[in-house]
Each structure stands twice: as structure tokens, then as C-alpha cells.
Amino acid sequence: MGDILNLDYGNIKEEEKILHKKFKSITEGLDWNTFPMRLLELSQKFRWSAYEIDFSKDREDWNKNMKPSDRMQTKLISSLFLAGEECVARDIIPLIYAMEEMGLIEEALYLTHFAQEEANHTVGFRRWFESVGETQGIYEFTLKNEPYRKLFYEIIPTNMKKLYSDPSPENVIRAVTSYMFIVEGILAETGYYAYSKSYEQILPVMPGLYKMIKLIARDESRHISFGAYVTALMISMYGESLFEEFNKYFESLVQEIAFPLINEIRKILLSNSWREEDKGPLFNYLILSDEGFKDIMDFAMNMFQRRYSVIHRAVKMKPEHVRRLHLREMNIVEE
Numbered sequence: 001m002g003d004i005l006n007l008d009y010g011n012i013k014e015e016e017k018i019l020h021k022k023f024k025s026i027t028e029g030l031d032w033n034t035f036p037m038r039l040l041e042l043s044q045k046f047r048w049s050a051y052e053i054d055f056s057k058d059r060e061d062w063n064k065n066m067k068p069s070d071r072m073q074t075k076l077i078s079s080l081f082l083a084g085e086e087c088v089a090r091d092i093i094p095l096i097y098a099m100e101e102m103g104l105i106e107e108a109l110y111l112t113h114f115a116q117e118e119a120n121h122t123v124g125f126r127r128w129f130e131s132v133g134e135t136q137g138i139y140e141f142t143l144k145n146e147p148y149r150k151l152f153y154e155i156i157p158t159n160m161k162k163l164y165s166d167p168s169p170e171n172v173i174r175a176v177t178s179y180m181f182i183v184e185g186i187l188a189e190t191g192y193y194a195y196s197k198s199y200e201q202i203l204p205v206m207p208g209l210y211k212m213i214k215l216i217a218r219d220e221s222r223h224i225s226f227g228a229y230v231t232a233l234m235i236s237m238y239g240e241s242l243f244e245e246f247n248k249y250f251e252s253l254v255q256e257i258a259f260p261l262i263n264e265i266r267k268i269l270l271s272n273s274w275r276e277e278d279k280g281p282l283f284n285y286l287i288l289s290d291e292g293f294k295d296i297m298d299f300a301m302n303m304f305q306r307r308y309s310v311i312h313r314a315v316k317m318k319p320e321h322v323r324r325l326h327l328r329e330m331n332i333v334e335e
């Protein structure tokens with residue numbers, strides 16, 4: 001596979017010991033032109049701290065400028081995000097292990113930064129909840145939504161932690177499909193779209209949360225592109241049968257988990273018998289009106305198609321070329 005894909009950096013077992021074969025940074029050096037090293041550089045450039053976001057106006061808006069239905073809607077969706085961020089922060093670790101075990105050192109280095117970003121997102125959402133003074137009942141929201149429970153309490157930890165005992169290409173594909181394509185790709189991006197639409201156009205409240213969502217969405221676009229990159233790399237290295245595996249698994253998770261999960265959010269919010277005066281504009285648009293709900297579902301569908309086309313293109317590529325993909329080829333904006 002040539003120097004570009006020199007995988008001579010994994011580990012070997014010797015009796016009771018595990019040994020690194022060698023260190024890349026002191027032998028051939030890091031490969032700056034690989035997709036993961038370019039992502040790492042960009043991540044450093046866009047670093048931000050969740051401790052520095054000001055939520056004081058959010059607290060005021062929460063108490064004075066929002067109707068009960070809009071508060072519940074925001075609280076429910078944000079609770080799914082908070083638990084989701086903790087989940088992805090905890091469960092990215094086995095993928096770092098798998099990449100390193102395969103000798104993909106630049107990928108492993110980038111993922112350490114990725115993990116830090118997920119921790120930052122978790123801190124940000126928890127700080128927001130504490131700032132508006134609404135931490136009661138958020139645990140229940142994550143259990144009430146059955147597809148959500150299944151995805152975050154079962155599927156993600158199972159798929160990711162399987163990499164410890166068997167970091168095979170097939171298992172990497174399943175891990176990345178559920179984590180980057182379903183959780184970060186379809187669900188999280190649809191969520192950011194709903195948030196942005198809400199606070200930008202429908203009800204301009206909660207500037208802290210709005211600002212944070214924009215920053216998180218930029219981080220997540222890198223995470224998703226990394227998922228697409230790893231999928232393409234595995235397919236190019238280990239054959240097209242992995243592409244079929246990806247297709248089948250992705251499609252089943254979209255139909256059985258992702259779309260039902262979004263529908264369930266709507267059902268839970270509609271099950272509350274709101275008095276007319278308690279309904280706010282966010283609820284009226286995104287949940288009550290078919291137009292708003294369709295807008296969200298169309299966005300989710302569109303996301304699905306965009307991700308799919310990236311992988312489809314990569315199937316015919318050689319691993320050396322996949323590793324050299326440029327950021328813009330994965331829809332990453334560098335400004």
C-alpha cells in the first residue's frame with residue numbers, strides 16, 4: 001500500500017506484555033497531509049470553552065419570555081442532547097483504541113481531540129441546564145422515548161465497546177455507522193437545525209444556548225466527516241462487502257431508530273393537554289403544525305442522502321487516496 005499507508009505502528013503481544021511496535025512521530029514523522037491531521041489542525045483553530053458561554057440572559061428569557069410548552073420542548077430536546085453528549089464522550093474511547101491497534105496513528109491522535117470536544121459539549125449543556133435552573137425530570141425524558149433509550153443506553157455502548165475485544169473492520173463500520181452517521185449525522189444535525197430555526201426565526205430568545213449550538217454544530221460537522229472518512233477508508237482497504245454491510249446497517253437504523261425517535265419527541269409533546277394560552281410559537285411551529293414538522297423531517301431525510309453520497313463516491317478509491325482526501329471534499333468549511 002506504499003508509505004502513505006504504512007501500518008507498522010500497531011501493537012504486539014509478548015507473553016504477558018503489550019508492546020508498541022514503534023512510534024511514528026520519531027520514525028517517519030506525522031503525515032500532515034492526511035485527512036485526520038488536517039482535521040486536527042482545524043479543531044485547534046476552532047477551539048472554544050463551554051465555561052465561557054454566558055447564559056445569564058437565557059435564565060431571564062426562561063422565566064419571563066417563554067410559554068410553558070416552549071419551555072418543555074426546549075427542556076426535552078436539550079435533555080436528549082445532554083445525555084447524548086455524555087454518551088458520545090464516554091463511548092469514543094474504544095474507537096481511539098481500534099485505530100491505534102490498526103496502526104492508524106494520525107486517526108488516533110485526531111480522536112483524542114474529538115473526545116475533548118465531546119466533553120466540552122457535555123459541560124456546555126449541563127451548565128445551560130443549571131443556569132436556567134431546570135435539572136429535574138431530565139433523566140426521565142431520556143427513558144420515555146423508547147428509540148432514544150435503545151440507541152443511547154444500548155446500541156452505542158455495545159457497538160463501541162465491542163471494539164475492545166474485536167477491533168475488526170466490520171465492527172469499526174458498525175460503530176461508526178451508529179455513532180457518526182445516526183447520532184451525530186442524522187439526529188444531532190436535525191436537532192441543531194430545529195434549534196437554529198427556533199431561536200433565529202421564530203422566537204429570538206436564549207442567546208447563550210443559541211451561540212453554543214452554533215459552536216457545537218461546527219465541531220460536529222468535523223466529527224461526521226471523520227466518520228465518513230473512516231468508513232471510506234475501511235471500504236477501500238478491506239473491500240466492497242463492507243459497503244454493503246454499511247448500507248444495510250445504516251438503512252435499518254434510520255428506519256427503526258432515527259425516524260421513530262424524532263416522531264416520538266413530537267408524540268410526547270402532543271400528549272400533554274396544553275391550554276391555549278400556554279402554547280408558544282416554537283411548539284406551534286415545530287410540533288403542532290404539519291408544515292414545521294415536515295420541514296424538520298425533510299431536513300433529516302436530506303442529511304441521510306448527503307452522507308450516503310459521500311461514501312458512495314469513496315467506494316472506488318484506493319486507500320492512499322482516501323487518506324489524502326481534502327477537507328472540502330467532505331463538505332468541511334475551513335473559515
Ligand SMILES: [Fe+2]
Pocket residue numbers: 085088117118121216220
Ligand atoms: Fe458533541
Ligand SMILES: [Fe+2]
Pocket residue numbers: 088118184219220223
Ligand atoms: Fe460529536
